[in-house]
Amino acid sequence: xxxxxxxxxxxxxxxxxxxxxxxxxxxxxxxxxxxxxxxxxxxxxxxxxxxxxxxxxxxxxxxxxxxxxxxxxxxxxxxxxxxxxxxxxxxxxxxxxxxxxxxxxxxxxxxxxxxxxxxxxxxxxxxxxxxxxxxxxxxxxxxxxxxxxxxxxxxxxxxxxxxxxxxxxxxxxxxxxxxxxxxxxxxxxxxxxxxxxxxxxxxxxxxxxxxxxxxxxxxxxxxxxxxxxxxxxxxxxxxxxxxxxxxxxxxxxxxxxxxxxx
Amino acid sequence: xxxxxxxxxxxxxxxxxxxxxxxxxxxxxxxxxxxxxxxxxxxxxxxxxxxxxxxxxxxxxxxxxxxxxxxxxxxxxxxxxxxxxxxxxxxxxxxxxxxxxxxxxxxxxxxxxxxxxxxxxxxxxxxxxxxxxxxxxxxxxxxxxxxxxxxxxxxxxxxxxxxxxxxxxxxxxxxxxxxxxxxxxxxxxxxxxxxxxxxxxxxxxxxxxxxxxxxxxxxxxxxxxxxxxxxxxxxxxxxxxxxxxxxxxxxxxxxxxxxxxxxxxxxxxxxxxxxxxxxxxxxxxxxxxxxxxxxxxxxxxxxxxxxxxxxxxxxxxxxxxxxxxxxxx
Numbered sequence: 001x002x003x004x005x006x007x008x009x010x011x012x013x014x015x016x017x018x019x020x021x022x023x024x025x026x027x028x029x030x031x032x033x034x035x036x037x038x039x040x041x042x043x044x045x046x047x048x049x050x051x052x053x054x055x056x057x058x059x060x061x062x063x064x065x066x067x068x069x070x071x072x073x074x075x076x077x078x079x080x081x082x083x084x085x086x087x088x089x090x091x092x093x094x095x096x097x098x099x100x101x102x103x104x105x106x107x108x109x110x111x112x113x114x115x116x117x118x119x120x121x122x123x124x125x126x127x128x129x130x131x132x133x134x135x136x137x138x139x140x141x142x143x144x145x146x147x148x149x150x151x152x153x154x155x156x157x158x159x160x161x162x163x164x165x166x167x168x169x170x171x172x173x174x175x176x177x178x179x180x181x182x183x184x185x186x187x188x189x190x191x192x193x194x195x196x197x198x199x200x201x202x203x204x205x206x207x208x209x210x211x212x213x214x215x216x217x218x219x220x221x222x223x224x225x226x227x228x229x230x231x232x233x234x235x236x237x238x239x240x241x242x243x244x245x246x247x248x249x250x251x252x253x254x255x256x257x258x259x260x261x262x
Numbered sequence: 263x264x265x266x267x268x269x270x271x272x273x274x275x276x277x278x279x280x281x282x283x284x285x286x287x288x289x290x291x292x293x294x295x296x297x298x299x300x301x302x303x304x305x306x307x308x309x310x311x312x313x314x315x316x317x318x319x320x321x322x323x324x325x326x327x328x329x330x331x332x333x334x335x336x337x338x339x340x341x342x343x344x345x346x347x348x349x350x351x352x353x354x355x356x357x358x359x360x361x362x363x364x365x366x367x368x369x370x371x372x373x374x375x376x377x378x379x380x381x382x383x384x385x386x387x388x389x390x391x392x393x394x395x396x397x398x399x400x401x402x403x404x405x406x407x408x409x410x411x412x413x414x415x416x417x418x419x420x421x422x423x424x425x426x427x428x429x430x431x432x433x434x435x436x437x438x439x440x441x442x443x444x445x446x447x448x449x450x451x452x453x454x455x456x457x458x459x460x461x462x463x464x465x466x467x468x469x470x471x472x473x474x475x476x477x478x479x480x481x482x483x484x485x486x487x488x489x490x491x492x493x494x495x496x497x498x499x500x501x502x503x504x505x506x507x508x509x510x511x512x513x514x515x516x517x518x519x520x521x522x523x524x525x526x527x528x529x530x531x532x533x534x535x536x537x538x539x540x541x542x543x544x545x546x547x548x549x550x551x552x553x554x555x556x557x558x559x560x561x562x563x564x565x566x567x568x569x570x571x572x573x574x575x576x577x578x579x580x581x582x583x584x585x586x587x588x589x590x591x
Contacts, residue, residue, distance in 0.1 A: 008394025011394070022464065025431055025432030025433060026425045026432075029431070095300065101571040102568060105545050105546060106545065106564050201417060204528050222417065222424075
């Protein structure tokens, strides 16, 4: 009765072909800067270029700010909604879904229109533009962060933990920092990795806010330096891979990205 | 009186019972953020869309999107062109080539096709891995790769496909060397609409794998055995039992994939440099000030996109509710 599942094997084979061929193609291309030779020259050119170092550092720092801001914004809110305002949950959930309804290109269109003129002319200063970029990224990261923290809080008994801490005389600072946060460590880390993977190479918002970020640099390089840009593709893919791999190590599984930074 | 209230709200720990609850203060930062960086930006586009250049209320911008369209459902048969495939239509729809609405039609075509393709490929892969009797490691490998691939998008993805299917791409050269056959002689190009669809599908199908795998896991063995005992063939089991159960989540995910592709811009821009007049590309160029002398028209196009996305999300929730109701019975 037992037979070799030929049809499923063929499907999986074709699927993996679709998955791997572009990766192999990119890797192959990135190694051929010098004619008839396999070389890491393109990688060397990229990594040693000052533009790469500057834009990557910039995007890295912005990604960290995004993670900090998203964590500080989402965690207390979701905790509070769980504990005190369960009737607000649908509204909060709805807001996290707005990110899906308003794609990045539309969001940045609106942001420019509001924040490039008085009374809120944030875009006139560097720091204001950076702030706006981080806020835009927080919007993009909102659904992933929310889902992660919400799942984390569902897994623990928030009310009992809070009341136990209160009856032992803990203040709100202690409750949040010493009781709730440690229980959410895994959820927050996984949210952080997803956020990082999403925003490190983000193109649309960074372009229109005229930020010296990694995504626009990559797009720019693609027009003039094909080999270097594929090397960059491999580098950024390795980063994504590392982030998602860390997330899966943390045991949260992959959720997949919807909308966001396409 | 008001100062007293503000003061007490600041000093009172919200846990203690008061006559007036200040618990809502805890969510103020979140709602403030949402108002400033999500709702206000979309709102301002809506306001701009219903204003003329002098700031008076008008619906002319939305009307302008349809300019040049004569939807005179003439009974004359015609053909619809969907990504190179032609379909006969029982009526004639006439679009002027520079009409805004064409950007939507192209965007919707690409999104429908990639959502469908991604959905079918993702479903078949998940089916093979979960129910195909393959070793366990295939399944976990598939899920891991899907997790990564669903984040592989935007500029790098476009580069990867150019390096693979471009004129000197890896696969193009491979096919030429092995089969002596030049893809580009057939009119194929990675910069064509077909290339765009193939590229988009790369980030579409993994999402379907991730969503549909748990649903397939949920198909109980007993259902299959019960159907077999009642004399059902494998096809009848799928037709009458398994497929109806997973259909809502299959369709629901395809709708999410639709939105995923509809809002995408970085991939298309990096791949084709804005050659295709997708709705997102149109807005991209509008912000740059390259097209549309009329700003109001740009806002109207943006608002139209929000409407399409909102409709698709609404449809998704409606489907989800239906599937839940069905499962409870």
